[in-house]
Amino acid sequence: MSHINSDLGMDSAEYKHALARYVWGFALSIVLTLLGVVLAGGGIFSTGLAWSIVGILAVAQLVIQFWAFMHLDLSKEARPDLYLVLFTFLLIILMAAGTVWVLADLASRMGMGGM
Amino acid sequence: MNILGSLDWNDIFIVPFLKEPTLSTGIAAGAGGIVVLGALALALLLTVKGWWKPLWSEWITSLDHKKIGVMYVVLSGIMLVRGVLEAVVMRAQQVSPAPGFLSVEHHAELFSTHGTIMIFFVAMPFLTGLINVVMPLQIGARDMEFPFMNAVSLWLSVGGAALVMASLVVGHFETGGWTAYPPYTGINLSPNEGVDYWIWSLALTSVGSTLSGINFAVTIYKQRAPGMTLMRMPIFAWTTLCTAILMIFAMMPLTVASLMLALDRQAGFHFFTAAQGGNMMNFANMFWLFGHPEVYILILPAFGVFSHVIPTFSGKKLYGYTSLVWATIAIAVLSFTVWVHHFFTMGQTTNLNAIFGIATMTIGVPTGVKVYNWLLTMYRGKLRFSTAMLFSAGFMFTFVIGGVTGVMLANPTIDFATHNSLFLVAHFHNMIIPGVLFGMFAGVNYWFPLCFGFRLDETWGRRSFWLWMVGFYLAFMPLYAIGLMGAPRRMAFFTDPAYLPWLVIAMFGALMVLGGLAAQVIQIWVSVKNRESLMVPAGDPWDGRGLEWSLGCPVPEYDFTTVPHITSREPWVDAKAQGKRVIDPTEFVDIHLPKSTGLPFVTAMIATIGAFALIFQMWLIAAVFFVAMWVTVLIRSYDTDWEETISAEELRKGYEAHKHLVETTPKATFEDEFTSKNRGLILEEVV
């Protein structure tokens, strides 16, 4: 956000706080990504388990990026933005899951496997 | 490789007719001729009257939300004329002895362009235009959040419409209906440029709509006047917000699906082919992921209009504000859960169909709530039947019938019998004509003075209403009947003589609708001619209730002289109740408005030419224009001198002048509402 650079002094507490949040977000994202790469390539877990763990890591990273870069949290000021993001997820899940459901259902009727 | 791609002489509108003169090619050539001659006549008129310059400097380059709104509505009006004319030709085709005077392909082109135009280039620009004019005025904003982007959206829509018009002159439009399902629209079965016309004209306008959606939503979130909480917003702003959110999310599946179809056609992909693991059923799925929310994008703004027109002309507060808001939100969310009802017959299991059937019936509930809200608003009100009110009443009556047939179709077992029949065609016209067009017509008749300072002629307005209303019933009730008798949709001709009497009635109805449209053109003509006596300089000619009526008519460029502080749901009604005729000014400060710029127009026209090049596979030209389009965006990004200032002093003068005008305007009563005595600020006589 531009006001962090322009309106606040470079050494105000608020600026430092915001900067820390960005750095944390960046660092955590890298760590989580590397973890995913290692898990996928390492062959430590069975395929199914590796898939689930990578999935969980991905969701965790999503949450962290919303917190660090989009300034989303459970505070009262961020509440309207939070609702908008949740609503967006609701719609995306409806569309994506709905599509998978419909297509799998169709496939099941054509002897193509699926559900 | 040919630089002009697949374009050749046979694509020019007159050539097929010269080679093989039939009535069908003659009509095609005639339509192309009308477009060319119309364009020439317009150019001539502009030159003779010396209007090129004002057109450019006052309109095309304007970033004023009100002017952008007006231009959207003009676009929609022009396309409506074409859409209705096509409908009349289709109706004439089906009453003439089989096989009729149109070739089968030509008839297919007609229903495809009619459907595409009516949805994307009539309904969408109409509601986008109305929102542009009214929403900022209702929430106390001075403009959209992103005025430049607003103009880009407008000109992208114009570009899309221009491509559809161009298809009359150069080449052909597609023949696969407005839904353009593959495999029929794949490259094997539709090798010519028709489907590409559909894809790229939609790409332009759907990007425009997505941007408009973002603009509207952000404006409502960020630009409300102080004190206007969400639950104090006028209903039209609420329906705009929900429509905007639907636009943001629902245009995407369409854009993506049509671009995937383009990749299939031109780049050898297999998203929707039977070979190589493609699945054409996913196109239907994605199309309706867009398509169902789309019908609510279309209808919610009209619901907003009715929620203002009905209270105003009933002289009562809107009944059940909170329930209306929640009904709107419920509709917006539920509209994403019912899309499968458009393809119950595609082969899913009965369980899946049943679930979507029930979801569909559920969405009828909040819609029903709204109808009761409006009815109870009218109950014991003192009704005044202006043109806007007539359209609203006609809507309520007619829309309920359409809603009932919709609930019937929501039952998968019934849908299996009526799918793809004229019963369905009757149903959706029964929703869309009252639910979208009547709403927009009511809105134009109601809010017109805000833009131009004078009212529209009531006599011709009422005539247009009756022609539309009766014409609608005659044109579509017969389709319910023959639909149930088994008549399929999209047929070039019927051989069953039992259908003929019904089709003749429908033909007559379509002609009446055309008459209604003509009456509207006359209405505007007469109103412009008599504008002196229709002038309402003091504003608020109908004892209106929203903030937009606290401004003079026409509304000045800067909209509000000072930003009002809102303390209730109907601040203007409160002010009037205290005997005030202006809302008290807050603080006069310098304001900044964006300067006019021709760049949005240039960007969109470059995009349009690029899209035309894609349609005819002129890859090199397309690439050049694609790059050029982004160059214009870059130019804008480095433009730092884009604002101009209106001084606090000028605003104060504007306020004083308006106050003086309002105080010296003689009072008029409801008896004089539609006469020249109404100079604005009409008030009910207190006995």
Ligand code: HEM
């Ligand atoms: C003004 C009076 C109108 C008349 C007389 C009319 C007439 C027709 C006719 C004859 C058809 C072809 C039916 C068939 O498949 O056999 C049709 C299709 C259609 N109309 Fe209209 N129409 C009108 C207005 C509208 C409006 C206002 C809209 C939407 C805003 C609209 C949207 C459509 C659509 C989407 C189709 C389906 C096209 C397809 O099959 O792909 N129409 N109409």
Ligand SMILES: [Cu+2]
């Ligand atoms: Cu639907």
